[in-house]
Amino acid sequence: MPDDVLISARDLTTGYGEQIIHEHLSFEVRRGEIFVVVGVSGCGKSTLLRHLIGLQQPLAGEVWLDGENLTASSGAARTRILRKFGVLFQSGALFGSLTLAENIELLLDEYTRLPQATKEVITRIKLALVNLSGYENYLPSQISGGMKKRAGLARAMALDPLLLFFDEPSAGLDPISSAELDRLILQLNTSLGATIVIVTHELASIFAVAQRVIMLDKDSKGILAEGRPADLRDHATNPVVHAFFNRELLSAAP
Amino acid sequence: MAQDFDITQTHDHRGTCLAVRGVLAVENATPALAAVRAAVASLPAGALTVDLSGLRYCDAAGAAVLCEVNRACHDTQRSLRFTGATAKVQGLLSMLNMDLLARPACLLHPPLPNVILRLGAAGLQFAADTRALLFFVEDALMALGYILLHPRAIRRRELLLYLDRVGVDAVPITMLVNFLLGVTLAFLGASQLRQFGANLYVADLVGIAMAQEIGPIMTGILIAGRSGAAFAAEIGTMKVSEEVDALEAMGFDPQRFLVMPKVLAALIAMPCLLLIATATGIIGGALVSMAFLDLTVFAYFNQVYNALTLWMIMQGMIKAVAFAVLAAGVGCMRGLQVRGGAESVGRYTTSAVVSGIFLIIIANALFTILFQYL
Numbered sequence: 001m002p003d004d005v006l007i008s009a010r011d012l013t014t015g016y017g018e019q020i021i022h023e024h025l026s027f028e029v030r031r032g033e034i035f036v037v038v039g040v041s042g043c044g045k046s047t048l049l050r051h052l053i054g055l056q057q058p059l060a061g062e063v064w065l066d067g068e069n070l071t072a073s074s075g076a077a078r079t080r081i082l083r084k085f086g087v088l089f090q091s092g093a094l095f096g097s098l099t100l101a102e103n104i105e106l107l108l109d110e111y112t113r114l115p116q117a118t119k120e121v122i123t124r125i126k127l128a129l130v131n132l133s134g135y136e137n138y139l140p141s142q143i144s145g146g147m148k149k150r151a152g153l154a155r156a157m158a159l160d161p162l163l164l165f166f167d168e169p170s171a172g173l174d175p176i177s178s179a180e181l182d183r184l185i186l187q188l189n190t191s192l193g194a195t196i197v198i199v200t201h202e203l204a205s206i207f208a209v210a211q212r213v214i215m216l217d218k219d220s221k222g223i224l225a226e227g228r229p230a231d232l233r234d235h236a237t238n239p240v241v242h243a244f245f246n247r248e249l250l251s252a253a254p
Numbered sequence: 255m256a257q258d259f260d261i262t263q264t265h266d267h268r269g270t271c272l273a274v275r276g277v278l279a280v281e282n283a284t285p286a287l288a289a290v291r292a293a294v295a296s297l298p299a300g301a302l303t304v305d306l307s308g309l310r311y312c313d314a315a316g317a318a319v320l321c322e323v324n325r326a327c328h329d330t331q332r333s334l335r336f337t338g339a340t341a342k343v344q345g346l347l348s349m350l351n352m353d354l355l356a357r358p359a360c361l362l363h364p365p366l367p368n369v370i371l372r373l374g375a376a377g378l379q380f381a382a383d384t385r386a387l388l389f390f391v392e393d394a395l396m397a398l399g400y401i402l403l404h405p406r407a408i409r410r411r412e413l414l415l416y417l418d419r420v421g422v423d424a425v426p427i428t429m430l431v432n433f434l435l436g437v438t439l440a441f442l443g444a445s446q447l448r449q450f451g452a453n454l455y456v457a458d459l460v461g462i463a464m465a466q467e468i469g470p471i472m473t474g475i476l477i478a479g480r481s482g483a484a485f486a487a488e489i490g491t492m493k494v495s496e497e498v499d500a501l502e503a504m505g506f507d508p509q510r511f512l513v514m515p516k517v518l519a520a521l522i523a524m525p526c527l528l529l530i531a532t533a534t535g536i537i538g539g540a541l542v543s544m545a546f547l548d549l550t551v552f553a554y555f556n557q558v559y560n561a562l563t564l565w566m567i568m569q570g571m572i573k574a575v576a577f578a579v580l581a582a583g584v585g586c587m588r589g590l591q592v593r594g595g596a597e598s599v600g601r602y603t604t605s606a607v608v609s610g611i612f613l614i615i616i617a618n619a620l621f622t623i624l625f626q627y628l
Contacts (some may be wrong), residue, residue, distance in 0.1 A: 053503045082505035093500035096492075107504060152500075 006031045006163060006195050007052065012061035014044070014051055021047050023221040025061070027214055031162075034189050034196045034209050036229075039216035040244065045199045048216065049167055052197065053087050054078070066162070083111060085163035086156030090171055092148035094140040100127060100151045101136035107158040126154040130184065146177035153184070164188065166198040170205045182208045203247055207233075215241055259286055259309075261293050269301035272323075275308030278316025286319045294326040302327055307338030317346055324352040390587045394517070397509035401518070412515040420481045420516075420582070421523030425530060427480075428473055432531040435468055436460055436538025444547050453547040457557035460539030465562055465570045469531040471618055474577030477520060477527075478610030482585030485516050486606035489589025490599040498590070513586040517579055524578035525571050532570065573621050580617060581610040 007029040014022045021044040029035045039045050050056045052063055054070050062071040070081050094103050101123045108119045127133055130150035140148055149169065156164055166185070170178040182205055188194045189209075200206060206213060210229045217224035217240070225232055225241040233245035243250045259276035272293060278286055294302075304323060306312075312320075320336070327334040339347055366372045401408050443459040463469075489512055492498050501508050536558055543549040588606035592598045 050499075055499055055502055079505040082503065087500065087503045089496045089500055091495060093496040095497055095500075096495070110506065 004031045006066055008064040010062045012051065013059045014047055015059055020221060025222060027223060029195065029197055032193055032195055034211045036198045036200060036206055036210035036213040037216065038201055038206060038213050040218065043216040043218040045216060046167060049165060049199045053165055054082060083159060084161055085165060086161040087165045088152045088156045088169065090167045092152035094148060094151055096140050099137050099139055104155050104158045111159060126157055130154045146173050163195045168200050169198060170200060170202040178205065185209050258282055261289055263293065269303065270297050271303045271305055273305040273308060277311045278309060278319050279311060279313045280315040283315035283319055287322055290319055290323055294323060301333045303335045303337055305338050306336055306343055309343050312343045312346055317350055321352050321355050325356045328356055393509045394513060394583060397507060397514050400510060401514055409515060413519055416516050416519035417523055420519045421526060424476060424480055424527060428476055428527050428531050429534045431472055432469060432535040433538040435472060436464060436535030437542050439463055440539035440542035444542065453549060454557055456539065456543055456547060457554045458561035461536055461558040461562050462566060464532045464535035466566050469528055469535060470570045470573040470577060473527050473531045473574060474581060474614040475611055477578055478581035478614060479607055481520060482581040482606045482610040483603050485582060485585035486589040486603045487599055489586055490592035490602055493592040494595060494599060508590065516586055517582045520578040520582035521575055524574045528570060528574040569625050573618060576617055577614045580613040584609045584613060
């Protein structure tokens with residue numbers, strides 16, 4: 001595997017029980033890029049994400065992360081792979097019984113042996129990075145949805161992962177918060193060099209951040225298109241891809 | 255507006271025409287439906303035209319009446335045409351696909367056709383459930399082993415929190431229930447034993463029953479109802495809000511982070527609760543003995559002291575600890591099985607209590623038989 005490949009999905013077949021969602025799916029995510037998985041609702045974007053982060057085992061095929069096989073790993077080796085990335089879930093998925101600071105410290109407690117004072121400083125740095133300075137002692141139920149997402153992002157970055165996954169980052173956000181999150185994503189990519197994988201169908205967000213997208217297809221259970229979003233918008237020949245990137249009705253023939 | 259519509263039939267060379275006039279709305283849909291059915295049934299065969307030019311207002315209920323005409327015509331293979339609709343009515347009609355509406359909606363889980371298949375499905379479900387239980391026990395034992403080897407890995411604050419919830423908060427209800435059970439046992443025993451003049455043995459009855467059987471069972475059931483349900487609901491809600499997914503994606507073992515503090519708290523709290531339960535039960539018996547059996551406090555407690563052996567108390571303790579682990583463990587397991595939304599949380603919380611009590615009763619029977627042979 002070439003050095004610049006960070007994630008590689010190899011011949012992935014996924015599904016629940018007898019229902020197959022993806023078949024023979026293969027793609028690669030390169031180091032340092034912003035990679036976006038798009039597709040119409042129900043095409044299995046979130047399912048693919050759950051496979052990439054190891055929450056679900058594929059029916060066949062493998063997911064390789066930074067040169068290690070996530071699918072076949074277990075125990076301590078798996079934990080080591082999981083530590084390499086952070087995930088921002090759709091609603092933040094903060095632990096409701098812990099404050100924002102404790103949500104982040106939980107990771108530091110588990111994976112580092114730093115003194116308490118250092119952990120506190122790191123926590124404050126992470127929260128400041130997402131504009132949540134001063135909210136250390138708030139509980140997740142006391143802050144707004146957009147703040148929860150940002151706090152979830154701070155937690156995802158707690159261990160300085162080289163890879164970040166985002167599940168529908170702009171879902172449920174107002175346009176301003178959504179744009180702020182886009183800017184933050186770009187910032188993380190350019191300043192920290194983080195590789196970013198996003199699952200979304202929010203066009204504005206896709207055009208703002210994506211360097212490369214793959215579009216999943218519900219019917220063929222595979223990849224419908226791959227490329228830069230602007231290219232797909234202007235030059236796609238497949239009617240579904242064209243309609244998706246131009247926000248048009250599918251029946252409107254050119 | 256009871257009957258704001260009327261239906262008239264006319265016949266010409268092109269076929270039959272039904273003219274609908276007035277209003278078709280929620281308020282008069284029921285009589286309208288009956289009238290339409292009667293009209294269509296009485297028609298001669300051939301093409302049907304429905305003239306809507308006199309229809310002033312039509313809502314979704316009215317549209318349902320028109321759909322009924324469509325369905326009736328479809329069933330009798332008669333061609334149907336709507337004509338003359340005003341702009342408003344036409345707007346509504348243009349958004350309806352009547353043929354699609356006439357088809358039955360698809361069922362996600364079609365009911366199984368016969369009893370044998372249903373029994374088979376239930377059997378498979380039971381097998382899957384048992385398998386899940388065994389996997390859960392395996393995971394839990396692994397997590398327990400890890401905790402025993404690395405005692406620092408347990409989050410002490412969580413453990414203390416759950417000790418408070420499972421143990422301290424349960425003290426009042428444990429005392430009340432077991433006190434009344436002690437009173438009941440003493441009354442029951444007294445009415446029988448008095449016939450033989452064996453009043454004093456009420457103390458033996460209450461003491462042994464509370465320490466060995468009733469105390470552990472009642473306290474176990476209280477834990478299943480209070481804490482098993484709470485654990486299932488808590489973990490289930492975390493499952494719904496993706497918090498469990500987040501834990502797993504962070505490389506944390508949900509068994510170790512969610513299940514162990516709760517099960518350990520139940521395990522530690524239970525012997526203390528059982529001591530309190532047994533003591534209050536015996537005190538309840540003492541009050542009855544003094545009031546109705548003319549026993550002195552000293553005689554009663556002396557008799558309890560002589561009747562109870564350390565082994566009897568140990569038996570109760572062993573049972574109690576097992577019950578606590580079962581009730582708390584099955585509560586956590588049900589919580590982790592939650593899929594979907596609020597309805598699922600409710601279902602698995604119920605299941606946590608039912609399975610908890612079931613397991614406690616089974617385990618109690620097994621222990622009682624086992625201890626007979628020790």
